[in-house]
Amino acid sequence: MADQKTLTFVIMDPPYENARTTTALRLMDIAARRGYNINVFAFEGAVCVPFAKQTPHANAVHGRDVVEEDHPIPKDWVAAVLEQAERHGGKVDWVQCGLCVDERGVGEWIPGLRRGSPADLVKFAETSDNTLVIPTK
Amino acid sequence: MADYLLIESRDPFETNDVTYYYELAANLAKAGNKVTLFLVQNGVLAARRSQRSDGVAGAAKAGVQVLADEFSLRERGIPRDRLVTGVQAAPLDVVIDQLAEGRRALWH
Amino acid sequence: MAKKILQVIETAYRGTLEEQDDTVVWITHAMKGAGGDLHVLLRGNAVNYAVTGQDASGLAFGERKQTQPPRIDQDLAKLVGKGVDVYVVEEDVAERGIERTELIAGVKPVSRTGIPKLFAAYEQVWHW
Numbered sequence: 001m002a003d004q005k006t007l008t009f010v011i012m013d014p015p016y017e018n019a020r021t022t023t024a025l026r027l028m029d030i031a032a033r034r035g036y037n038i039n040v041f042a043f044e045g046a047v048c049v050p051f052a053k054q055t056p057h058a059n060a061v062h063g064r065d066v067v068e069e070d071h072p073i074p075k076d077w078v079a080a081v082l083e084q085a086e087r088h089g090g091k092v093d094w095v096q097c098g099l100c101v102d103e104r105g106v107g108e109w110i111p112g113l114r115r116g117s118p119a120d121l122v123k124f125a126e127t128s129d130n131t132l133v134i135p136t137k
Numbered sequence: 138m139a140d141y142l143l144i145e146s147r148d149p150f151e152t153n154d155v156t157y158y159y160e161l162a163a164n165l166a167k168a169g170n171k172v173t174l175f176l177v178q179n180g181v182l183a184a185r186r187s188q189r190s191d192g193v194a195g196a197a198k199a200g201v202q203v204l205a206d207e208f209s210l211r212e213r214g215i216p217r218d219r220l221v222t223g224v225q226a227a228p229l230d231v232v233i234d235q236l237a238e239g240r241r242a243l244w245h
Numbered sequence: 246m247a248k249k250i251l252q253v254i255e256t257a258y259r260g261t262l263e264e265q266d267d268t269v270v271w272i273t274h275a276m277k278g279a280g281g282d283l284h285v286l287l288r289g290n291a292v293n294y295a296v297t298g299q300d301a302s303g304l305a306f307g308e309r310k311q312t313q314p315p316r317i318d319q320d321l322a323k324l325v326g327k328g329v330d331v332y333v334v335e336e337d338v339a340e341r342g343i344e345r346t347e348l349i350a351g352v353k354p355v356s357r358t359g360i361p362k363l364f365a366a367y368e369q370v371w372h373w
Contacts (some may be wrong), residue, residue, distance in 0.1 A: 005237045011195045015263060019178045020146065022304070024231075026208075029306045059296045062266070062313070063276040070312045072263045077306045084307035132235045134244050137147075150290055150341065154284055179290060186343030212258070214299040214301070219342065 004090070007012040010121065011027040012136040014045030016027070016072040020047060024134050025077050032085035039124040040094040041116075044136060047100045050078045052108040075110050080114050095120045140171040142235040142242040148182040149189040155180075158245045159192040161200035173240075175232055176224070177206040181213060183221075190221040197223025204231060251367040255289035261315045261326055262304060267294060270320050270372045284330040285321075286355070286363065287333040292337045295321055295348045318349050325351035332363065 009028060013020045031038050042049060056071040058064060078094070087090045095116035101107050125131050143162050149155045162174040174196050177186055183193045184205040197203045204227035205220065217226050236242055254269045257329050273283050287294055294317045299313040325331050335354040338345070345354070355363055364370050 006232070007236050016260045018260055019258055019262065021260075023146070023177055025306055026229055026304075027232060030230050033237075034233065034237075036233075036237070043320075059265075061271055064313070067258070069265070071265065073310060074263065075186060076309060080307035080309035087307070089325070130239055130242060132144075132232075132242045134245060148290065150337075182290060182293065182341060186341045190342070194331045208301075208303070212262075212299060212301040213293055214296040214347070216298075 004035055004037065004133075005130075006039065007031050007033075008039040008041065008121075008124040008128040008131040010041045010043060010131065010133040011046040011049070012044045012134065014048045015051075015054070016047070016137050018123060018136070019073065020134050020136070025074075025081060027132070028081045028092075029084060032081050032090055033088055035085075035088040035090045037090050037128075038081075038085060038092045039128055040092065040100065042094065042100075042122040043097045045104070047096045047104060047111050050075045050096070050109040050113055051106045052110055072128075079110050079112075094115070095124075095125075107121070138169045138171070140238065140240040141165050142182075142232065142240040143172050144175045144177060144232065144242070144244045145180040145183075146178040147245065148179045149163050149167070149192055150182060151179070154191055155183070155245070159196045162196045162201045166196075166200040172200070173202045173204060173231070173235060175206070175227070177209050177229070179209075179213075180241060181205045181209040181215060184210065184224045185213075185215045185219050186221045190224075194221050194223050247280055249366070250281065250283045250369045250371060251286055251364065252283055253286045253370060253372045254291040254294070255287075256292055256373065257290035261342060262301060262311070263314050263315065265311075265313050266320055267291075267315070267317050270294070270317060270324070273324060273329065274320070275328075277324070284332070284367070285324065286300075286332040286334070287321075287352075288334040288337055292333050292341065292343065295320065295331070295333050295338075295352050296343055297347055297349055302305060322349045322351065324348070327361045332361070336345075
């Protein structure tokens with residue numbers, strides 16, 4: 001693809017705690033729809049975003065059972081972005097910062113991601129067309 | 138000269154530090170750079186005409202392209218006719234456009 | 246008799262898309278349902294929660310669409326309907342350029358100088 005770009009995103013926030021997680025995934029989804037290659041360096045709390053053991057729940061306050069509530073499960077959003085990329089001819093290289101994973105005990109994640117280190121981020125920065133850091137606050 | 142994309146996710150009601158960012162955008166533009174200030178999340182609260190929208194209005198007057206994420210505006214019930222002069226609603230796709238262009242991209 | 250508690254909410258839209266609601270508005274509903282006597286003061290950016298016409302629909306990632314977007318103004322209206330007093334700080338509304346007519350029905354304006362008197366009416370004040 002002549003105009004295929006490669007973009008790198010660095011994210012830091014855990015799921016559910018901040019709007020940045022959703023915005024970051026929105027950006028990745030747009031890039032995936034364009035068939036871009038996407039690198040993600042998940043750092044600090046963001047390594048919890050694709051944690052495999054997230055499960056939905058019902059919501060009595062909303063008056064909805066688990067199916068009706070259809071509660072967002074960020075790992076499923078990540079999987080949807082990976083599928084979106086594949087459908088449009090792009091590749092996603094999602095790296096989970098290894099030490100961040102270890103200290104949080106979240107070593108189980110959805111298929112298609114890999115463990116890595118800051119050396120991966122160096123390589124991403126060097127080889128991608130642009131890098132956007134979305135820091136936690 | 139370089140092209141810049143400055144993404145502001147925070148608002149002047151909760152964070153004094155956004156003033157630094159609006160001024161940074163304006164100063165980069167005054168120095169001859171092409172600058173977009175893209176408001177997202179609560180950053181769009183500054184785009185609604187109010188007592189605290191002078192920062193983004195000032196950036197626009199200084200030649201910065203000030204855009205506000207359409208979804209964030211709608212999520213907060215801010216219609217387009219309430220936007221301060223100089224700010225336009227735009228899809229988040231613009232961020233990907235400008236990243237792909239190679240603009241220096243900063244998130245605040 | 247339950248303790249009368251005032252929930253002060255100031256942070257807005259922090260994780261509301263992922264949670265499909267505001268977590269403090271949600272827990273207020275849940276605690277009210279469990280017999281609590283809770284009331285709400287919206288200040289800071291959270292005054293925007295009382296603005297009618299908020300629409301967070303349409304979020305999608307690939308084929309995965311959000312079917313239940315947050316409807317925070319309606320959640321607050323439901324609290325009002327359950328007899329919960331929902332106060333909103335007038336100055337915070339005005340400085341954000343929000344017109345009074347844009348707010349959901351039933352919210353009670355209070356001025357910043359009136360907050361101490363409001364606090365005095367509650368046994369506990371939980372500042373989120």
